[in-house]
Amino acid sequence: MNYFSVVFCTILFSVTSSFSQEKIEKYVVGKGETIAQIAQKFKTTPYEIYKLNPDAQNGLKPNSILLIPKSTGKSSVTSAKTVTQQPKTHVVIAKETLFGIENKYDVSDEALKKANPDLEKYGLQVGQVLNIPSKNIPSKSNSKTPVVAKNVAIYHVVQPKETKYSIAKKYDITIEELERKNPEIVSNLAVGYELLIKGNGPKPVAKIVPVETKAVSEKQIAISVPEPVNYIDYTVKAKETFYSLSKVFGLTQQQLIELNPALSAGVQEGMVLKVPSKSNQISVNSAKQKVVLTKKNSQDKKTLVLLFPFNIAKNGGDTITSTVNRLNNDKFLNMTLDFYSGALMAIDSAKQVGVSMDVKIFDSNETKTTSNVASVFSDNNLANADAVVGPFYQSNVERTASLLSQNNVPVISPLSKDAGNPMPNLYQSIVSTSVMKSAMFDFLTAKQGNVIAVIDKKKETIRKYILENQKEVKIAPLTATGGLDVENFKRLLVRDKMNYVILETGNTGMIKYTMNAMLGVMSNYQIQLVILEPNETLDTDEISFENLTKLHLMYPSATRENNSPEAQIFMQSYRKKNKVNPSTYAIRGFDITFDTMMRLSQDKTYQETAETMITEQVESKFEYHKKEEGGYVNKGVYILYYDTDLTIKEAK
Template sequence: MKYFFLLFFAFACVDAASAQDYVKHKVSKSETVTQIAKKYNVTPFDIYRLNPDAQNGLKENDMLLIPSVKGTGKSKPRTHLVEQGETLYSIARKYDVNVKDLEKVNADIVKGGLKKGQTISIPGGTVDAVATTSETKIEKVVATANMHIVQAGETKFSIAKKYHLSVAELEKQNPSITSGLQTGMTLRVASETRTGNASEPIAERPKPAIQEITVPAKTETEVVRKPVRTGYANYEVKSGETLFGLAKSFNLSEQQLIDLNPTLKDGVKTGMILKVPSKGSIAAAETRKDYTDLTKVAKGGDKKKLVLLLPFNAAKISADTTKATAERLKKDAFLNLTLDFYSGALMAIDSAKTLGLNIDVKIYDSEESKASSKVIDIIRANELKNADAVIGPFYQQHVEKAAEELNAANVPVISPLSKESAKKFSNLYQAMPSEQYTKKMVLDFMVGKGANIVVVSDPKRTSNREFITTNYPDVKFAEVDPSGSVSADKLRALLVKDKQNYVVLDTEKTGMILATTNLLLNEVANFKIQLVIIEPNETLDFEEISMKRLTVLKLVYPSMTRDNDSASAQGFRDAFKAKNRVFPNQFATRGFDVTFDTMLRLSQGKSFADSAAEQKTEQVESKFDYTPKDGGFVNKGIYILQYNEDLSVKEVE
């Protein structure tokens, strides 16, 4: 049906074109849509609207229909109402005009600087009012059919993020955007792994071209083993060793180790002699300092009971027809998130079986929404007070009810996804560090370095300012006027010679970010400066904020996950792809990490609580370092990462 609407709309567009004045244009060699649009004083969108095939690229002698702005009788001068934080550059990009041309037609306004509420002229004649109406209509119709109209100011990253794609996937579906986006383009945005809700982004930050940086690269790496296949040797299996642990130690996948030693299909036995890479060909696997590889000391032991409370809400689905279920899977982001987490958890259960862990896993439908759940009924009906650990439910208010219900029995309840600050129960473990705790970790890191800390803060972001001044009284704040402008002299006066200066940027305003980083770039030759953010900031992902300035300033930022290219991590991704036909997204990986970490802790010959108190761990993307906090437990496993000038990202030391 959606294809019927697309065809109907395409014919409607042609009819609309025939009803208004237009001219024909024959494409010259190497001519682009942007150049043609400027020539006729129209927008690229106007051309794509009448010539949808043009989004796939132009060829010499192609014939295009160009709307005539003079023929409608409904044209009006192009103007723009300035919004807070906008710059000449961002406005010029929005209308696809040159900044110098914009300055020429607004000389009086530009002289005094842009201000919110000003109306400025846009060079290029007039804009067709009917075209504007059609643009809105196209946005609504095409978006329902896995298509997207590029709006002014959008980037490949922001579009990929909106539709749960990687930039690579977006470019693969739309080869014409490889060299750049143009306003008005119609893009395909279909994805097998898309959850259908733009509020749950999973797109990865695009990797910029290395050619941008001219400074010689100095690469630092955290690789802990380097295989050089020069021969093989014999290895005797020791007591307690597992297939998973052995494969990891020799930087092989489990299947590669089995291929070398077919007898492993029957299980790992103490005293077995295995064929492995020779002694001189591979370095012994190292574990990150203070972190324990629980797979190496996992024990069978007495059977443990693990319970997962996941919000499938199956009662709603069972009442649906097959068609309605398919539609729900397209639109219900929360259900897709649950299924992704569940698929990752199943991979963890499979890995536990491979390790020989003696764990009985029960999975119950928590039937939860923000307003209600069946959690308490499930706990009481299934005697979950006898469980050794419970993962879930997802919503913070429901996981707190579960912890309260199981508190007397001292059953650990792990909250897998919520970042909210929790009510304190002695058996509640927050697997996701809260936003407040993330800020604290970054600030503690800077204080621990004995550095000079300066904050450039948006005047409206009062909560972060109060948090910093209350807990870190020695931190300095740069003077910022109500419009967000920072005095170069006053900022420079706060920096200290011959000492590390961390400048914390606490704003999402593009203009303020550009102005502050420009000031810092001018001072990097005089001071040791690093730019810092204490929480995620999506504005830094816009193309207007170039990657180069962030790498030169060696941006430091917090993250709950890290890129992991180790053999074991790649093995997980490959196994997940083989089983589910797609690579795992962030929620599937989270499901694996939380579940596998919990199962390993239950298999150490001690309780989950004892393991959480004594052992720090790392899984595929996340680390788990539970610490007591106000009567409960919070995971302080935050990665503090840094951009380097060679475009690499590494964990700071």
């Protein structure tokens, strides 16, 4: 492992990220001018112009204004002092979000909005020039009282030894006001609970997220913000118990008692209880619930095994030069190192919240068809591990699960998208494409909208699936040449309902034609564009991003863009430690490792937590379901959509 430490440090500290910002010129379009001519005039490309001017794809009008990128090089006569004194700006391009910009320049949401007051009122606009605040400018206020912006919801996570009085005093509000905004704390103020302090905002739901040591107690994890909860009255029926009520309403026994103190004497027929309405229940047919996982006191110290493919054996006689070359060219090694760096952050975060666990890391030394898993387990007596994360390749994960099946040791597949063989102790953490499709249809069914599918002739598989499994979906007719029959498509639309149009095609012309047809009826119908899986054609410059936002493109995703304060803490901590932004694999390494460690820290087995708990991390949701044939699959799916303010939001 000493060799690997050298390799790991080499890559993390040799990687640097630099950002250059282009200057923007405004240009008045002349009569008859084309994008190609203008691009040639400014020595740029049509693609770069379209990025700043998505509407230009629909044609140019004389006297209209275009934003033109003009690259600037570094001047050799400009001193460093002069450069640092110049204000930093950023020009917003299509598909950028506040979260991405804040990460890029390592600035807080509050600081960016303070430097650009119009952001609060108008949101991001393509071509908008943002002022990027310097991190070196000291704060003008030394007051300990948090500054609360108007109309912005402010939250506070309860720390150990804090009281209602101390919290109210800190924010200059009364205890009565604090209790009015947070009625759940009237009888009890729990450590780790997230309080609404000022402004209007939704109430919190439990999420597992990393926190800094000073920001949270030794045994708690911060929580973040969900949708508001609506309550109804429910009359207890004969033979109902805490268990049956918990299954119906997705609440623990303690949560039911907190809402209904009379339950402390037991469940009695005829009692009228305050419970969440069905719209707030996580799953009507499941006892699972989103939870804050806190460290539980346990006499047994758990063991977690991580099997990552460092393949150190390949480098036994390598020189420094050859090692550096491998780091530059071996994508699989770089992916592994990124995943490992995220896992290390997870181990550190778990320690900060008081989790004491024996974590053993081994080189799985694997290819797609081979690994040294068997020798690792026989040499290290790991049959009694409490959980194993890895290896990376599906065949090797299944081999590992087979070795541990007699002991029923959970083996979590961290990266494989394969369906997996039916093994009782195998957990597929990557959400499959079929699960995401089903989740999208479930969402549309729950919304009770009018669902229409536009499917080109090359997508017969999805056409057959819809005809057999989604019989309520209407199939839009096509013309003899395979295009959309617009007039008959319009006849399928329904007034006073949301019309969800599922688009299944990779043909650019058909996509544009369908979108234009949808835009043409927006004044008379509620209509929204839907896709069931990633479509690369939609990301090309031939498809208007502005039109995608107008149609609120909606899609299922296994990950979400998380701009919560807790997620930003993770991003900042990772950058501070590794001198680079976390990659997708680094975030995945954190999510799967931290989730596994927190599940193991409970007073239940990993299997029991998988069957009863839904958890969320920086990017991913873990909602395991048992397969009939054996094993578990993750069904943690987000339904996301493009909003007109250029952000991606979660559909509710």
